[in-house]
Amino acid sequence: MDEVARLTRPDRVHWCDGSDAEYAALVELMQANGTLLALNQTTHPRCYLHRSNPSDVARVEHLTFVCTREREDAGPNNHWMAPAEAHAKMDALFDGCMHGRTLYVVPYCMGPIDSPLARCGVEITDSPYVVANMRMMTRMGAAALARIERDGSFVKGLHSTGELDPERRFIMHFPEELTIKSYGSGYGGNALLGKKCHALRIASWQARTEGWLAEHMLIVGIENPQGETHYVAAAFPSACGKTNLAMLIPPEGYRRDGWKVWTVGDDICWMKPGADGRLWAINPEAGFFGVAPGTSTRTNPNAMAMLHHDTLFTNVALTADNQPWWEGIGDGQPAVDWQGRSYDPANGPAAHPNARFTVRINQCPSWSVHAEDPQGVPLSAIMFGGRRESLVPLVFEARDWAHGVLVGAAMASETTAAATGKVGVVRRDPMAMKPFCGYNFADYFAHWLSFDKPGAKLPKIFHVNWFRKGADGKFLWPGYGDNLRVIEWMLKRVAGAVGGNETAIGILPKREELNLAGLDLSAQAVDALLGVDIEGWRAELTAIGEYLDGYGARMPARLKAEQQRVAAALAGG
Numbered sequence: 135m136d137e138v139a140r141l142t143r144p145d146r147v148h149w150c151d152g153s154d155a156e157y158a159a160l161v162e163l164m165q166a167n168g169t170l171l172a173l174n175q176t177t178h179p180r181c182y183l184h185r186s187n188p189s190d191v192a193r194v195e196h197l198t199f200v201c202t203r204e205r206e207d208a209g210p211n212n213h214w215m216a217p218a219e220a221h222a223k224m225d226a227l228f229d230g231c232m233h234g235r236t237l238y239v240v241p242y243c244m245g246p247i248d249s250p251l252a253r254c255g256v257e258i259t260d261s262p263y264v265v266a267n268m269r270m271m272t273r274m275g276a277a278a279l280a281r282i283e284r285d286g287s288f289v290k291g292l293h294s295t296g297e298l299d300p301e302r303r304f305i306m307h308f309p310e311e312l313t314i315k316s317y318g319s320g321y322g323g324n325a326l327l328g329k330k331c332h333a334l335r336i337a338s339w340q341a342r343t344e345g346w347l348a349e350h351m352l353i354v355g356i357e358n359p360q361g362e363t364h365y366v367a368a369a370f371p372s373a374c375g376k377t378n379l380a381m382l383i384p385p386e387g388y389r390r391d392g393w394k395v396w397t398v399g400d401d402i403c404w405m406k407p408g409a410d411g412r413l414w415a416i417n418p419e420a421g422f423f424g425v426a427p428g429t430s431t432r433t434n435p436n437a438m439a440m441l442h443h444d445t446l447f448t449n450v451a452l453t454a455d456n457q458p459w460w461e462g463i464g465d466g467q468p469a470v471d472w473q474g475r476s477y478d479p480a481n482g483p484a485a486h487p488n489a490r491f492t493v494r495i496n497q498c499p500s501w502s503v504h505a506e507d508p509q510g511v512p513l514s515a516i517m518f519g520g521r522r523e524s525l526v527p528l529v530f531e532a533r534d535w536a537h538g539v540l541v542g543a544a545m546a547s548e549t550t551a552a553a554t555g556k557v558g559v560v561r562r563d564p565m566a567m568k569p570f571c572g573y574n575f576a577d578y579f580a581h582w583l584s585f586d587k588p589g590a591k592l593p594k595i596f597h598v599n600w601f602r603k604g605a606d607g608k609f610l611w612p613g614y615g616d617n618l619r620v621i622e623w624m625l626k627r628v629a630g631a632v633g634g635n636e637t638a639i640g641i642l643p644k645r646e647e648l649n650l651a652g653l654d655l656s657a658q659a660v661d662a663l664l665g666v667d668i669e670g671w672r673a674e675l676t677a678i679g680e681y682l683d684g685y686g687a688r689m690p691a692r693l694k695a696e697q698q699r700v701a702a703a704l705a706g707g
């Protein structure tokens with residue numbers, strides 16, 4: 135700490151205790167300096183808006199580095215810089231950068247304070263906005279500090295918003311030193327260091343050495359009419375539906391029959407084999423940093439219910455009476471856009487496409503009390519999925535764990551506004567971890583394969599695609615709450631209650647096994663959603679083979695054999 139203060143030279147140092155009074159003081163300070171605006175306190179008590187610098191609205195993957203001693207350990211999936219060079223570069227940026235500012239020391243715990251799966255960190259930052267967000271997103275303050283003193287080890291994070299100059303912006307990770315240095319951005323994934331930097335990039339590295347997994351996954355409990363709850367984890371790339379699936383509301387008929395959905399987490403999942411051989415999962419976070427656009431009472435009523443109080447909004451638009459507004463909200467009119475200008479459609483969308491809300495997880499009506507269980511929840515199924523307008527069917531099941539690892543490794547998805555860069559380009563995003571795996575993907579896939587050992591009772595693995603489009607460019611599948619129909623089929627497979635349809639790419643539902651009652655789907659749409667285009671998949675398997683080969687000899691032979699097995703099955707079919 136003293137070393138950091140000597141380097142950054144803040145005017146003041148504040149140790150965060152995580153109290154209500156501290157939070158209230160931060161909010162007051164930010165209102166006074168104009169970085170937080172009060173929303174309509176009648177309709178949205180204790181809700182505020184933060185407008186970020188227009189050049190600082192998303193993760194910056196091209197400026198994010200994994201700095202291992204050996205370049206190969208970071209892998210071709212990461213930008214790499216030698217640790218000494220990276221430290222020198224960052225320390226030059228940090229030199230005196232907190233002059234005139236307050237340095238906040240933020241002790242935090244990722245996961246329930248008393249969980250053996252939880253891990254702690256300390257983020258040092260000069261941004262009150264970051265502190266306020268960390269308080270909602272993590273267990274921050276005195277209890278975390280006490281655990282850090284007990285554990286002895288913690289992840290060290292140093293952050294400054296700097297000048298918000300994109301030319302002077304870097305997010306650096308030193309997994310061998312359990313250290314993060316982030317400069318020049320105030321945006322979520324770049325600045326809330328407990329989230330992607332710690333809980334995914336550093337934690338994935340730790341998890342590999344300690345025998346667990348740190349994943350970009352939601353965790354949801356599905357309670358059937360018999361009152362049994364099965365937990366499912368799902369990896370979808372950024373802005374591809376995790377938050378929505380984590381808190382979905384069952385369709386009308388399902389609700390009547392007694393189906394319920396319980397939210398454990400919406401973005402990150404840490405999981406480890408238990409004594410019983412099953413995978414047990416915790417949500418390391420304590421809040422949601424969710425995508426606002428597209429959220430409405432139709433698509434996500436649970437989210438809408440929790441966003442009416444004690445919420446921080448970032449880069450949303452405002453109505454004339456100061457309520458938050460975004461595209462797809464389905465109600466009201468924008469008066470002021472996300473940059474604070476009077477709304478003019480000529481300037482583009484009113485809310486930034488990556489506008490976000492920050493809110494504590496227990497404000498969600500579907501929040502599960504088991505999210506606090508120190509041992510976690512046991513997983514029955516894992517889903518991988520992406521945005522694919524063509525080829526990829528609504529759902530298929532991997533024949534076994536190794537095939538499931540291939541299905542995850544082969545994931546591809548259209549890019550979204552969650553990261554800067556072009557939107558809508560299909561890219562490989564293995565297990566939705568392309569931007570987040572803190573080490574070589576070849577080693578990561580080997581680590582995944584290693585969980586398949588005697589005594590293991592691993593979850594079944596599925597692949598889903600809610601984003602298939604018809605010739606008219608519209609989504610074929612209604613999505614959102616109706617995704618429960620697909621999960622119901624998966625859980626029937628887990629229970630051995632349905633046989634499915636064996637194909638070269640995996641097991642698909644027989645049409646009569648999927649409950650489509652009450653949906654307005656043409657026979658053509660169902661054919662597309664549940665069909666396997668053999669020609670298209672042959673080309674896909676060739677592309678997957680080339681992708682795996684890009685990792686050279688480090689790629690596990692087991693995974694390449696699996697790719698060859700599927701390719702051969704397609705050639706035969």
Ligand code: GTP
Nearest residue numbers: 372373374375376377378425427428552600613614
């Ligand atoms: P990150 O927080 O970036 O990791 O994203 P996420 O995976 O949690 O994404 P989120 O659930 O916030 O969804 C992002 C966008 O996808 C929103 O605009 C949603 O409205 C849309 N979306 C979510 N689920 C579905 C679905 O089932 N079908 C369709 N068509 N769109 C969906």
Ligand code: SPV
Nearest residue numbers: 322323329330372401552
């Ligand atoms: C994502 O981009 O996957 C997010 C938002 O969940 S951020 O925390 O900014 O990474």
Ligand code: MN
Nearest residue numbers: 350372373401
């Ligand atoms: Mn995410």
